[in-house]
Amino acid sequence: MEGLIKEAYLIDKLAVCMLGVVMLMSLCSRLVTLVYVYAFQSLLLASIAFFASYTPHAHHLIWMVYLIITVKVVVIPYVFLRIIETLTIKKEVEPYVSQLASPLVASGLVILAYYSQQYVLQLHEGVVFSHCLSISIAVILIGFFLMITRKKAVTQMVGLMTMENGIFLCAMVLTSGMPMIIELGVSFDVLMGILIMGIFVFRIRETFASIDTSKLNSLRG
Amino acid sequence: MLKLLLALPLVTGSLCLLCLFVKKGRAAEFLNLLSVGLCFVISILLLSDITRSGPRCDFNGLIYVDTLGGFFLCLTLMVSLAVSIYSISYMRQAVEKAEIDKHLCHYYLLLNLFVFTMMMVTTTGNLGVIWISIEGTTLVSAFLVGFYNEKNSLEAAWKYLIICTVGITFALFGTVLFYYASLHIPFELRSTLNWFEMTRFADRLDPRLTKLAFVFILLGYGTKAGLAPMHTWLPDAHSQAPTPMSALLSGVLLKCSFYGMLRFYIIASKCLGTAYLNNLLLTFGVISLVIATFFILIQKDIKRLLAYSSLENMGIIAAGVGFGGLLGIYGALFHILNHALVKSLMFFVSGNLSVKYHTKSMKDIRGAVGIMPITGAGLLLGSFALAGVPPFNMFMSEIAILSAGFSSGKVLVSCIFLVSLVIVFAGILRHTTAMAFNAPPQGVERGEAGTWAILACLLLLGPIILLGVCIPDFLDNILNQSVSIIIGEKVSWTKEGLTLMK
Numbered sequence: 001m002e003g004l005i006k007e008a009y010l011i012d013k014l015a016v017c018m019l020g021v022v023m024l025m026s027l028c029s030r031l032v033t034l035v036y037v038y039a040f041q042s043l044l045l046a047s048i049a050f051f052a053s054y055t056p057h058a059h060h061l062i063w064m065v066y067l068i069i070t071v072k073v074v075v076i077p078y079v080f081l082r083i084i085e086t087l088t089i090k091k092e093v094e095p096y097v098s099q100l101a102s103p104l105v106a107s108g109l110v111i112l113a114y115y116s117q118q119y120v121l122q123l124h125e126g127v128v129f130s131h132c133l134s135i136s137i138a139v140i141l142i143g144f145f146l147m148i149t150r151k152k153a154v155t156q157m158v159g160l161m162t163m164e165n166g167i168f169l170c171a172m173v174l175t176s177g178m179p180m181i182i183e184l185g186v187s188f189d190v191l192m193g194i195l196i197m198g199i200f201v202f203r204i205r206e207t208f209a210s211i212d213t214s215k216l217n218s219l220r221g
Numbered sequence: 222m223l224k225l226l227l228a229l230p231l232v233t234g235s236l237c238l239l240c241l242f243v244k245k246g247r248a249a250e251f252l253n254l255l256s257v258g259l260c261f262v263i264s265i266l267l268l269s270d271i272t273r274s275g276p277r278c279d280f281n282g283l284i285y286v287d288t289l290g291g292f293f294l295c296l297t298l299m300v301s302l303a304v305s306i307y308s309i310s311y312m313r314q315a316v317e318k319a320e321i322d323k324h325l326c327h328y329y330l331l332l333n334l335f336v337f338t339m340m341m342v343t344t345t346g347n348l349g350v351i352w353i354s355i356e357g358t359t360l361v362s363a364f365l366v367g368f369y370n371e372k373n374s375l376e377a378a379w380k381y382l383i384i385c386t387v388g389i390t391f392a393l394f395g396t397v398l399f400y401y402a403s404l405h406i407p408f409e410l411r412s413t414l415n416w417f418e419m420t421r422f423a424d425r426l427d428p429r430l431t432k433l434a435f436v437f438i439l440l441g442y443g444t445k446a447g448l449a450p451m452h453t454w455l456p457d458a459h460s461q462a463p464t465p466m467s468a469l470l471s472g473v474l475l476k477c478s479f480y481g482m483l484r485f486y487i488i489a490s491k492c493l494g495t496a497y498l499n500n501l502l503l504t505f506g507v508i509s510l511v512i513a514t515f516f517i518l519i520q521k522d523i524k525r526l527l528a529y530s531s532l533e534n535m536g537i538i539a540a541g542v543g544f545g546g547l548l549g550i551y552g553a554l555f556h557i558l559n560h561a562l563v564k565s566l567m568f569f570v571s572g573n574l575s576v577k578y579h580t581k582s583m584k585d586i587r588g589a590v591g592i593m594p595i596t597g598a599g600l601l602l603g604s605f606a607l608a609g610v611p612p613f614n615m616f617m618s619e620i621a622i623l624s625a626g627f628s629s630g631k632v633l634v635s636c637i638f639l640v641s642l643v644i645v646f647a648g649i650l651r652h653t654t655a656m657a658f659n660a661p662p663q664g665v666e667r668g669e670a671g672t673w674a675i676l677a678c679l680l681l682l683g684p685i686i687l688l689g690v691c692i693p694d695f696l697d698n699i700l701n702q703s704v705s706i707i708i709g710e711k712v713s714w715t716k717e718g719l720t721l722m723k
Contacts, residue, residue: 182349216376
């Protein structure tokens with residue numbers, strides 16, 4: 001039990017770090033930096049999975065560590081970087097919400113997540129990883145916020161992946177991992193999703209000579 | 222039998238890939254038709270077997286079909302069969318007119334994969350696999366939506382891909398939360414995401430978490446099911462996809478997602494009671510209905526009109542489950558069947574018309590009955606059914622839902638529901654009668670669409686007319702069993718009540 005408390009402590013700290021990194025994403029103004037920050041965030045997720053695998057009924061999470069490192073730390077950032085490189089995208093992120101306001105909104109979302117957990121759900125009593133639910137809700141919300149306030153298709157994809165990381169955090173830490181087959185299937189879907197979106201980004205670029213999604217606006221009503 | 226059923230589309234898909242290498246588009250058409258037809262027959266046999274001898278379970282619950290799942294499975298394959306027949310005519314002329322730069326085999330490969338993912342949704346017993354398959358349908362069908370590779374269809378496909386993926390991400394979070402809600406139950410009992418096992422300990426789930434989880438599920442699967450206000454992808458995707466695909470998207474894909482939500486509804490209602498869930502569903506349903514009503518009135522494009530009508534009908538279905546009770550849910554399930562039939566027919570008809578008149582704009586389509594007698598008749602009959610004119614099938618299900626609404630005591634909501642139906646009635650018939658009659662524009666020659674297209678329309682018209690007159694015993698049995706799965710108690714002979722009301 002002693003050991004478990006130590007791991008829980010570590011996991012909580014790592015999750016807080018992850019939240020910090022996600023907050024950092026709202027500050028990024030260069031696309032390449034954004035992708036690197038995403039990769040680092042996934043690495044933190046992998047280390048959380050590593051420590052979580054020592055909790056009861058969660059030994060299969062060790063496979064998740066390998067899975068996350070291959071898919072989220074290596075393959076997906078590589079795909080992003082390739083897209084950015086081949087399309088020679090202008091490097092800026094181009095937000096709808098200004099670079100200054102974004103971190104403020106993100107902080108607001110974190111407070112909202114903590115508030116909803118402590119006062120609306122009142123789950124804090126007797127739950128070991130009390131931070132993690134709030135943090136994963138906050139990560140999902142910030143990812144969503146990044147998605148809807150950025151014009152570039154690639155930035156939207158990074159936002160989506162951040163949301164997915166939040167859910168993985170919740171699934172691994174709070175429920176000691178979903179059944180393995182589900183985790184595999186979900187990772188497969190995520191990977192396919194990114195590849196398919198990548199294909200569409202190329203097609204959009206060919207047809208519209210830009211990947212600014214605010215130009216996709218002819219269908220109305 | 223079940224494994225064969227699931228293997229068939231995959232095998233056919235890979236054979237289509239083979240056809241692609243030897244450039245034999247016709248062979249792919251034939252293979253696809255054969256395989257989907259065979260699947261449909263097998264699914265009917267399977268369903269009749271299940272209604273008699275109970276659910277089938279395999280692979281530790283990864284494959285599990287009960288009557289409710291079987292009902293959706295048959296529905297999926299029925300529409301897929303009609304679509305396969307229609308595709309032969311429609312895609313051939315699209316290739317001839319060089320609207321598409323790709324080979325026909327691409328289309329049939331994607332079609333088979335799409336059907337496979339939808340079959341997975343209905344034949345699995347695992348909530349996680351349901352999520353994976355529904356996400357799979359988005360990924361595959363995005364290619365079909367963007368099949369023409371033009372500006373508009375790419376825009377529609379991108380919107381569809383992004384909005385539905387985000388939506389479905391919320392549904393994944395909801396699924397995780399459901400699992401989290403069972404955390405205090407001993408590990409040996411709960412180490413599963415199979416819904417048929419989860420219903421057993423559903424009353425021990427943490428209610429606060431279950432509430433939160435269901436909200437996320439509703440947001441997530443509701444996005445894919447086309448419920449307002451998350452519906453913004455729907456009209457674009459449905460109007461830009463090739464017409465047979467629009468029928469498949471509207472006729473069954475929306476329902477598959479709704480089916481995913483229903484499974485969670487069953488578990489959550491055991492934990493929370495139905496009041497909270499029903500109010501949520503009702504709210505989303507009525508919002509969809511009202512929003513769709515306005516857009517139906519002002520539409521100019523025939524396929525967008527049909528897309529908004531799908532939004533309206535998903536609203537009706539959600540409201541039907543939301544009104545609850547025996548009649549409400551029976552009506553909702555029956556409406557799912559009716560809408561699949563009628564909307565596929567309408568999309569086929571609209572495809573024939575837009576090919577003939579070279580436009581999708583409704584003001585340029587005139588005198589359809591004179592120009593294309595069978596298609597014109599299909600347009601009229603289909604739109605009567607869609608508008609809910611009395612002897613047709615959709616009237617039956619709408620009246621069942623409406624009476625469930627009034628008897629559940631939610632008078633205000635039922636009145637809004639009724640008024641919207643009346644406005645939609647007027648809106649649809651105004652558009653379609655103008656298209657069916659009036660003087661045709663210059664330079665449009667008389668002549669029907671291809672044989673296969675007509676055949677598909679006629680095959681759908683039969684059941685539409687039949688179901689308005691009577692509900693066959695086997696269908697009633699299936700619907701009753703499905704309703705009893707949803708509300709958790711045994712029911713039978715609901716159609717007696719319906720006939721009395723009529």
